[in-house]
Amino acid sequence: MSINPLTNGQPLRELLSGDARQLAPLLLGAVLTHESRDGAVSVRLTEVEAYLGPEDSLHPDPGSHTYRGPTPRNAPMFGPAGHLYVYFTYGMHHCTNIVCGPEGTASALLLRAGEIVAGTDVARRRRTTSKSPADLARGPARLAKALGLTTADSGRDALAPPFGLVLPPRPVPSVSSGPRVGVSGAGGSDQYSWRFWITGDPTVSQYKAAKPRAARPPAAGPRMGGPAA
């Protein structure tokens, strides 16, 4: 078995215990696999974002879920590297992170987009609204959906069955970076250019800024745990 030049023979989990911002470009081109009852899907990662924990006093990350410290939801981010942190957002979407850094720190890489390289039919069943193959995992919520991941998978080990993570045999030829998207406030500014993607890849997500929520809903009755069906 040949030594991967990216890891220099280093075990993958040990590699993932490093700095998320340095790991991000290395994970581009890596293939994440999830095998479940309805089939296995493999995604080649084309876009990721780094998030740091509160323990990094030099770079406090206001865009991170762990900015205010550990909670039951973000607990996996403080766990060992190589595990998944999956969270639920906007009342309907799941987003997937791979935990990085040494245990006790809370850095992670958000998987923003990828290309389905195996199990396309399974991914298509899960992503019935996708029109083209490139759309199947273009966007963090789409990627989670294509892989069949939910919060039930948060905290599970991405390096052990039914998951699997394989780095590319060689670095991707060209990596771009820029400010993270969808992160409000300072965490989304140029100061945090921790979004990395494969230059020119068609599956890199095209983010549409969320519409700023109206300061106050129209006076159409009390808010009873969400909009009436």
Added chain:
DNA sequence: TTCACGATTGCCT
């Protein structure tokens, strides 16, 4: 206990 909002997506015009 209440309330505002989010690391987004897909439908509609």
Added chain:
DNA sequence: GGCAATCGTGAAC
């Protein structure tokens, strides 16, 4: 290009 959908989370009271 604009906007509604939808609910878990955590801060505020």
